[in-house]
Amino acid sequence: MDELEFRRRVYANPDTTDAEVVKAAQQDPGKRAFWNEQKKLDRDLKQAAKVEIPDDLAHKLIWQQSAYEFARHKRRSRWYMALAASLAFTIGLSFTLFTRQPLNLGNEVLAHMVYAEDEQAHSAVPVDLRQVNAKLASFGASFTDMIGDVEVVNYCHLQSVRSLHLILNTQQGKMSVFVVPNRDDISLPDNFADDRYHGQGVHMQRASIMVVGHKNANLLPMLDNVKQRIQFST
Amino acid sequence: MFKRKKTVDTQVLPYMKSKQRRYEALVHAFHADIYRYAYWLIKDKAVAEDIVQETFLRAWRSLDSLKDNQAAKAWLITILRRENARRFERKQFDTVDIEDVSVFDETMSAEQEVQQRELRRLLASLSEEYREPLILQLVFGLSGEEIAAQLNLNKNTVMTRLFRARNQLRESLEKDDALRGRHNG
Known part of the structure; x- marks a missing residue:
């Protein structure tokens, strides 16, 4: 191997294990000296390259x-929080708006009927006109005459509207009469029904009357009955 | 929704922990050499440190793409070179001259220190095309093939550059010696 090639290879990599380089160095003390010198320089260079680490x-x-x-992570959870907050806000807002709609008491009444079915008379003694009128008085109303066989008379709350609920035994089974005060924020449908009951309502001077009976019951006689006998104090 | 998140978390946590451990091992094994390489590439301590930080942050973000731990060194070098190139796209920094940087090693004699300072000055004075392959060889001990792959050059070009780099260093050292000899004599 000539001098130039030897130097070229040693310069390219002083740590070379190239067999030809090794052999050339063994044969020529001058080459050996050059190589050793390069190895030393390389060690120094490696040392010099090792600058201090901050x-x-x-x-x-x-x-x-x-x-x-x-x-x-924070960005991500902030995003979740924002979403959750805006969802909660939307739900809250729509709930408020929804409940500010006039209350439709038809469904409320029907739901109430399911519980009323189980209701027992408070005493074995039939309810008389005096008891009914005592309760009707808070609506500014009274019955001139008894409207039938009243089994139960009691206040009930239909969506926070305090109403009077009478349960009567009739030839067409049990019927309910609701007396509901007139208020701006409630609306009473004229007709309403579910798969067990149906009801009819009538608006009167100071209160509304609703009569609810079993699905096939004819409600009109009872409705007329109530309309004729109810009086409102002026 | 919350239930789902919880089950995901129980899977994610051990994964994050092992990723974290792997990252820390990577930092400990390579931060010194990566910093030195950055330093010799950029010749400015502060900029080199910034680039190293960006390099490791990028490494963290794509740690899952590093399948083979043996390739970690080459992978980091590639990221660093890319980050450094990006720096030039953004803006050319003023770099501090290498001679302003003094490095003290208390175990060195005054003579050794002078020599080391001189070698550093000479290393820094090499043009980048010679300096970079030489530093890859000196700092990481990469072979000619590995340097060629890293710098996207063929092996012979790399060998030639390494040869010229050392040749230049040697000539400069001889010139120094001659100068010193004249002063002394």
């Missing part, structure tokens, strides 16, 4: 990663 660089690198991850 203090705590490794910890900084680990710290910046956790900080990055934390910020990313």
Whole structure:
């Protein structure tokens, strides 16, 4: 191997284990000396290349990663929180708006009927006109005459509207009469029904009357009956 | 929704922990060499540190793409070179001259220190095309093939550059010696 090629290979990599380089060095003390000199220079260069590392660089690198991850996580949860908050707001708002609609008591009455079915008379003694009128008085109303066989008379709350509920035994089975005060924020349908009951309502001077009976019951006689006998104090 | 999140979390947590451990191992194993490489590439301590931080942050974000731990060194070098190139797209920084940087090693004699300072000055004075392959060889101990793959050059070009880099260093050192000899004599 000529001098130039030898130098070229040693310069390219002083740590070479190239067999030809090794052989050439063994044969020629001059080449050997050059190579050793290069190895020493290389060691010095490696040492010189080892510049000082900034203090705590490794910890900084680990710290910046956790900080990055934390910020990313926070951003993400902030996004979730914003979504949850706006959902809650929307739900709250629509609920408020929804409930500000006039209350439709038809469904309320029907739901109430299911419980009323189980209701027992408070005493074995039939309810008399005096008892009914005592309760009707708070609506500014009274019956001139008894409207039938009243089994139960009681106040009930239809969506927070205090009403009077009478349960009567009739030839067509049990019927309910509701007396509901007139209010701006409630609306009473003229007719309403579900799969067990149906009801009819009539608006009167100071209150509304609703009669509810079993699906096939004819409600008109009872409705007329109530309309004729109810009086409102002026 | 919350229930689902909870089951995801129980899967995510051990995964995040093992990823975290892997990242920390990577930092400890390579931060010094990566910093030195950045330093010799950029010749500015502060900028080098910034680039190293960006390099490791990017490494964290794409740690899942590093399948083979043996390839970690080459992978980091690639990320760093890309980050450095991006720096030039953004803006050219003023770099501090290498001679302003003094590095003290208390175990070194004054003579060694002078020599080391001189070698650093000479290393820094090499043009980048010679300096970069030489630093990859000196700092990471990469072979000619590995340097060629990293720098996207063929192996012979790399060998030639390494040869010229050392040749230049040697000539400069001889010139120094001659100068010193004249002063002394």
